[in-house]
Amino acid sequence: MKKTNKIMLFSGGIMLGFLFAFTLMQPQNTPITSAMIQDAASVIGLEFTQTERDSMIESLDDTRDDLQTIRDFKLNNSVPPSLQFNPIPVGKTFDFQQKSQTWDLPENVELPENRNNLAFYTIGELAALIKDRKISSVELTEFFLDRIEQHDEKLEAIVTVTRERALQQAQQMDVELEQGIYRGPLHGIPYGAKDLLAVEGYKTTWGAMPFKDQVIDETVTVIKKLDGAGAVLIAKTTLGALAYGDLWFGGRTNNPWDLEQGSSGSSAGSASGTAAGLFPFAIGTETLGSIVSPSTRNGTTGLRPTYGRVSRTGAMALSWSMDKIGPITRSVEDAALVFNAIYGPDGSDQTIIDLPFNYDAELDIKTLKIGYLKSAFERDYWNKERDSLVLETFRNLGIELIPVELPDFEIGALRIILTAEGAAAFDQLTLTDQDDLMKWQEPNAWPNTFRAAHFIPATEYINANRARYQLIQKMDSVMQQVDVYISPAFGGGNLLTTNLTGHPSVVLPNGFTDDMHPTSITFVGDLFDEATVLSVAKAYQDVTEHHTKHPPLFSN
Secondary structure: OHHHHOOOOOOOOOOOOOOOHHHHOOOOOOOOOHHHHHHHHHHOOOOOOHHHHHHHHHHHHHHHHHHHHHHOOOOOOOOOOOOOOOOOOOOOOOOOOOOOOEOOOOOOOOOOOOHHHHHHOOHHHHHHHHHOOOOOHHHHHHHHHHHHHHHHHHHOOEEEEOHHHHHHHHHHHHHHHHOOOOOOOOOOOEEEEEOOEOOOOOEOOOOOHHHOOOEOOOOOHHHHHHHHHOOEEEEEEOOOOOOOOOEEOOEEOEEOOEEEEEOOOOOHHHHHHHHOOOOOOEEEEEOOOOOHHHHHHHOOEEEEOOOOOEOOOOEOOOOOOOOEEEEEEOOHHHHHHHHHHHOEOOOOOOOOOOOOOOOEOOOOHHHOOEEEEHHHHHOOOOOHHHHHHHHHHHHHOOOOOEEEOOOOOOHHHHHHHHHHHHHHHOHHHHHOOHHHHOOOOOOOOHHHHHHHHOOOOHHHHHHHHHHHHHHHHHHHHHHOOOOEEEEEOOOOOHHHHHHHHOOOEEEEEEEEOOOOOEEEEEEEEOOOOHHHHHHHHHHHHHOOOHHHOOOHHHOO
């Protein structure tokens, strides 16, 4: 076992089958002793008598052989576990009727005198220009490709420019429009996609040095769906290595509002590039804050859909029970347009639940019960003033906000679910020493987190998920009080709680600091009810202007 020569601690897999990683990771010809079991037990906080330890030795020998057999399977990241996470509380029912959708799309949009202003047009505005043939998809695609060439050296937001694919798609969209074929608001609209989403014929690097030349011979479902909607992929965007932060094998993705600051992540390039006008929208992913955090830092609007809403087929797996794919855009309406194109089953991802998306841009939010996390807003914290103004805005709209609280639950301990699944997803990286190639090697970086995760006993991983089941039921009691609630972006444990329970959220700008760094607010909706949470978030955005401001460094 190669790793035991260096540190003698790390096993393959997440120890599904036994507690004692240290004991079982001794070389196959090293006899297991009572003292070894005692050392291993102490690492995970357990104690056994001498007799109990002696009686385990034969079983541990057998288990070690089984674990080695499992390691020899050399499972690819694309292979999911046969166990599936279900975020639906007991007894919860849904409306399966697809109703007519109502959009707020502009008409009679004119080309700006300064073409550079196109960089910050919404999808709806660009769609009107294309539909009315005031600009072609090829012209728009070339415009954004030029923006990337002009500005990305400062941002480091792009891994690969998909120029040939993009121009071919754009030409096809223009031909179809001439033939009277219009695929909808995304017809001919350029976009970027996080580089953990596979695209046939292009590298899919996962942002990490060990995979910088990786080519996966398939195209992820979400991009296939966008192809079908007529959208034009122009770039694969950066992500923090293996979906953590903004450091990738090529450098650091920067915040367009402040190039001395990283863009946060892990959907780093998707948020940074959208904010800087390198493309009108991008696709990101979230496991624990990877849409919310970079959207906050870069001043974009992000939708994290319900777990089980958007297929992950062809996407890098980090946590099979927490990974979600969603859009990063300039406005809430744009997020709804993109989501409408990408949600739903694909016949492959077995976690997807087929429910309608009944979006209504004209929904009267006074008919809804809208809440806010009372204790999270009342504490003293750096963004309290701007967050409080959000609540005041809703009160001025005639909304009587309902105070709610998250379940009283020790949620921090449940992070082991993510770390255990991540260690399993990248088991081969650890076993083959390729984790040494990762650029970030600090104690909290993935290489060390994955190594340490091998000490999470299978029993505790399962028990964490049992506790998660309880959290889901408690969270449903909260959602029975309101249709949507408002939360500080990172306040009161909301981010971890809702990623564990699978609830959808929309994050959008709610102001700027004195030194012009964007801040954000979060809206959380019920499971599979993206339509309502988007409508509420849009109502706020319609009466504010924070999302209309753009980084001055990229205005030309």
